[in-house]
Amino acid sequence: xxxxxxxxxxxxxxxxxxxxxxxxxxxxxxxxxxxxxxxxxxxxxxxxxxxxxxxxxxxxxxxxxxxxxxxxxxxxxxxxxxxxxxxxxxxxxxxxxxxxxxxxxxxxxxxxxxxxxxxxxxxxxxxxxxxxxxxxxxxxxxxxxxxxxxxxxxxxxxxxxxxxxxxxxxxxxxxxxxxxxxxxxxxxxxxxxxxxxxxxxxxxxxxxxxxxxxxxxxxxxxxxxxxxxxxxxxxxxxxxxxxxxxxxxxxxxxxxxxxxxxxxxxxxxxxxxxxxxxxxxxxxxxxxxxxxxxxxxxxxxxxxxxxxxxxxxxxxxxxxxxxxxxxxxxxxxxxxxxxxxxxxxxxxxxxxxxxxxxxxxxxxxxxxxxxxx
Amino acid sequence: xxxxxxxxxxxxxxxxxxxxxxxxxxxxxxxxxxxxxxxxxxxxxxxxxxxxxxxxxxxxxxxxxxxxxxxxxxxxxxxxxxxxxxxxxxxxxxxxxxxxxxxxxxxxxxxxxxxxxxxxxxxxxxxxxxxxxxxxxxxxxxxxxxxxxxxxxxxxxxxxxxxxxxxxxxxxxxxxxxxxxxxxxxxxxxxxxxxxxxxx
Numbered sequence: 186x187x188x189x190x191x192x193x194x195x196x197x198x199x200x201x202x203x204x205x206x207x208x209x210x211x212x213x214x215x216x217x218x219x220x221x222x223x224x225x226x227x228x229x230x231x232x233x234x235x236x237x238x239x240x241x242x243x244x245x246x247x248x249x250x251x252x253x254x255x256x257x258x259x260x261x262x263x264x265x266x267x268x269x270x271x272x273x274x275x276x277x278x279x280x281x282x283x284x285x286x287x288x289x290x291x292x293x294x295x296x297x298x299x300x301x302x303x304x305x306x307x308x309x310x311x312x313x314x315x316x317x318x319x320x321x322x323x324x325x326x327x328x329x330x331x332x333x334x335x336x337x338x339x340x341x342x343x344x345x346x347x348x349x350x351x352x353x354x355x356x357x358x359x360x361x362x363x364x365x366x367x368x369x370x371x372x373x374x375x376x377x378x379x380x381x382x383x384x385x386x387x388x389x390x391x392x393x394x395x396x397x398x399x400x401x402x403x404x405x406x407x408x409x410x411x412x413x414x415x416x417x418x419x420x421x422x423x424x425x426x427x428x429x430x431x432x433x434x435x436x437x438x439x440x441x442x443x444x445x446x447x448x449x450x451x452x453x454x455x456x457x458x459x460x461x462x463x464x465x466x467x468x469x470x471x472x473x474x475x476x477x478x479x480x481x482x483x484x485x486x487x488x489x490x491x492x493x494x495x496x497x498x499x500x501x502x503x504x505x506x507x508x509x510x511x512x513x514x515x516x517x518x519x520x521x522x523x524x525x526x527x528x529x530x531x532x533x534x535x536x537x538x539x540x541x542x543x544x545x546x547x548x549x550x551x552x553x554x555x556x557x558x
Numbered sequence: 559x560x561x562x563x564x565x566x567x568x569x570x571x572x573x574x575x576x577x578x579x580x581x582x583x584x585x586x587x588x589x590x591x592x593x594x595x596x597x598x599x600x601x602x603x604x605x606x607x608x609x610x611x612x613x614x615x616x617x618x619x620x621x622x623x624x625x626x627x628x629x630x631x632x633x634x635x636x637x638x639x640x641x642x643x644x645x646x647x648x649x650x651x652x653x654x655x656x657x658x659x660x661x662x663x664x665x666x667x668x669x670x671x672x673x674x675x676x677x678x679x680x681x682x683x684x685x686x687x688x689x690x691x692x693x694x695x696x697x698x699x700x701x702x703x704x705x706x707x708x709x710x711x712x713x714x715x716x717x718x719x720x721x722x723x724x725x726x727x728x729x730x731x732x733x734x735x736x737x738x739x740x741x742x743x744x745x746x747x748x749x750x751x752x753x754x755x756x757x758x
Contacts, residue, residue, distance in 0.1 A: 340703040343737070352729055
């Protein structure tokens, strides 16, 4: 009986030991296993995902790439540590890389937000300003003889501007910016070149103004007619007694910018002239015509100076037979240097003009500022 | 003695069962990666970028979950396997969506290419009828230059289309189409204006 009791006690003691020891061992086994950095890596992954949703991969490329690279490093280190015996694992580097990755992803997202907003504003302003330049070019230079090279550059610039607008409307701001840069270069360059040509041409404006003032004064003093031709605006303005009486559209030689230099240059001369002869319909093929005294003494002197300077060959001829005539209204500069009006308007001018009536031909009656405005 | 041996064996068996019931589902991971690569080949990143980013993110989450399980004493890959299967399905859908979207863009470019040709041909006829009134000729000179620029743009769009970069081709042809249409309107308005004036 005593032996049996002793055996029972042994079993109870054994069970008690097992119940205490096994959980203790299990607790020790589990407790000392290093905790994997699940939270850190998850945080970094979410940060990258959010940055990507905010287009950081496009608008904050470098930072986003760095964030991804640090995330990859974290994953590589995690895998490496997992290959070690469970109690020898150390996830510090994994957590560190994950933290850097998350920080960079957050920065990338913020940068992307800011640069997208800024870029959007910048692009909108640029689209507006380039459209302004494009309209200004269209307004100012439609009738100005620009070279085909400049016209092609304007067309190219407008095409890029359209592409930039399409990309902008589709939210492709970087592409829009790229196209905008090309459009800006072509349009501003063409505008600058064309404006510089115009500025150079308008350096003669003080002389033109003096001629115009003299013509109006003469008309006022003599109570007579005076005809002024404004080449830039394609207008023929008739004054009587110093007052503006008629304004008509005119067409010129196709190389109308600048003074006439030589025979056959298709330029309309600039200067102060007089009507020397009137031709009615029987004597001209251009409805009616008023012959000017081109070349006058100033033209001849200038022509001789150009030959002497070597600007013109000695064999060059000065030309002549510059008239105000009819057959105009074609909408293009088609004469060989004459000034063409529509027949009905030519009939009026023909009626009031006399031999000796002054005709002043200027580049413009208004200064460049007014033209540009 | 016999009891002790039995208890020891039971404990070992329990530990073995608990710790080895999770083996990394490598086949499923490879299948998911292959599906994502296929989606990328289908240019999902170009045509359905948001969806593609979501698949990539889902795979990143799975990779992290795998490592998390690997770090545990008692691994459990069952839920991960389910997520991998879902990712494969999603990646396949994204690839299919990308293909559909690509076809849509291609069809849009093809349609615009056809319609712009009609507009350009019409513009070529209209320009011969356009009025040459005040400043008309100079404007026509600029329009002719614009039409040359549009032709060049259409040719570029065709080149991009032939290369299979339909998104870039779409932007170009849309811009060219807008420009050609605005010229068409401008020319028609000018012609109509002159006709109206003649009737008066």
